[in-house]
Amino acid sequence: MNGKLIEVNGLSKVFRVGSLFSRIRLTAVDNVSFDINEAEIYTLAGESGSGKTTVSKIILGLLEPSEGKILYKGKDTTAMKSEKEKKEFRKDVQAIFQNPFETFNPLRMVENYLYETQRNFIGAGEKEGSERIEQALNAVGLTLDDVKDKYPGEFSGGQLQRISIARALVTQPSLLIADEPVSMVDASLRMAIVNLFKELKEKYGLSVLYITHDLATAYYVSDKIAIMFRGNIVEKGNVEKVLEEPKHPYTRMLKESIAQPDPRSKWNTRVDLHLTEREEYLLKGCKFAGRCPHAMDACRKENVPDFEVDGTTVKCLLYR
């Protein structure tokens, strides 16, 4: 039975934007809650400006939440004080970033990153350390000889992304946080990276928080999904349920907007683009009300609670 690995409870983050005189409060993340179990791939999907990266930064401890709690294996990470506890957490939760070309310093040999992570977190001797690194590289389909004495410029984007995954695996973490890991990787190599996540889950029981705007790979790889829009999770549940029969009008529009690689299913309806991001963030009630075909007066007035419908959680008054 899979236990809960991380619980995110009522997370909020408020940024103040604008000049000194016309300052406004922008709630980038608004009361977000979700759980990730052991050996589970959880997708946080949404467009740019939906707050998904902010959530990942808060989980990693790079930003402080304005409100809410994160329980990792039962411990509150936002209240962690001692360096020892923090280090233990960082060893267990590792990150992979979007652009593999920017992850690595071009003037530094890539193996240094692997050895450095090993030294910082494991502190094993040279020989044992090399074995660990070899294992991590083997898990992503590479060997130590492939990366020895090489600079980032000598690898392709796909290979670099594998190496950055291997770097994360050196500490043998329980959770990987991958922020748009394939968006900069070529189409012909993309599936290899996505398959790697599946493999790591099945072989080592690793959990992955997969942050993406690409619903098609999310559907392919993940177990559960949460759709974010302007700081809110508007719909969450099993990936098949959410993406095959989307309930929230925003999820429906998002799914319809994907360019399906099939010339027989071209877009036949038109989209409406008018409100800007900031205007939508400042809306009261449901942030999607300005574009929603089913919007009611109540949507614009009150904060919309979550409703349980058929196993998924939907933030929409249609399901009241």
Add this chain to the structure above:
Amino acid sequence: MTILNTERLKAYYIIDVLGEKRYVKAVDNVNLEINQNEIYGIAGESGCGKTTLIKTLFGMVEPPLNVTDGKVNYKIGSEFVDIFSIDSKRMREIRWEYVSYIPQGSMSVLNPVQKVRYTFEHFIKAHRKIKNRDEDFIKPVESHLAALGLPIQVLDSYPHQLSGGMRQRVTVALATVLQPKIIIADEPTTALDVVMQRGVIQLLKDVQSSLKNTIILVTHDMGIHANIADRIGIMYAGKMIEEASAEEIFENPMHPYTQYLIGSLPKIGDKSYKTSAPGSPPSLMNPPEGCRFYPRCNRATDDCKAAIPKLIEIEPGHKVACFLYSGVIEE
């Protein structure tokens, strides 16, 4: 009816390394026939030469890029004009009025310290005489924006005040304001959100159906190609390896690379195992001899190592460069 063609086009980057010349064969022997009133998609991975190809089609060739061989012809009126044999004054006239270009990352091509109106005015002044500002500039621009569904207020905004998608749509409007016969667009939807991508594609389609012109669209996103392109050309390592109608490419891909490319596309509602082509694309500085895909191909034979297959029409309208279908060698 052909509106643009290329003959054995070769565009190489020539780099001088310590007195020794090195060639990056970004476009190597490409023959294209693009028709009037069609949307032609060019697909391929990064580094396959697709951006170099369309830069060359637009005549934007500056060192280190050199056209070492071949021609690019535009059909202007009833005759074909080789754009590399005409003088720069004539080319200046043709550019933007006859053929326009939406560059990659066009969200950042607008002048950040001038209002959008200034950019439009500058652009039109270079091609048309503006006698009466109202008649010759403001009215046509406003009606053009209205036709494309963009608010008139964008003219009085600075680029940073517009969202990425809106800036992209403004550049589309700018590139089409002189009603060109050919529009060349390089990754116009990349770096945009899905909903905004759909908005930009919708706009390009609207422009095409009202002007009845030709769009050459480059993107690596096969979903976009499926939605907009009439015909698709697949590029791999500087060469055109397959060309067919969009339906054919998706339903009956013939080249092993295209088969990998189409087969690896994830779809909602399909959880079957998908895999990528093994290995990674070759360096264009030192591409493999023979077929450039053979090191990654699971059906490669000794023939593939020895010679380069020629792009040959196998079925009506469907061209493939692969020895599985024909033995014709490219000379």
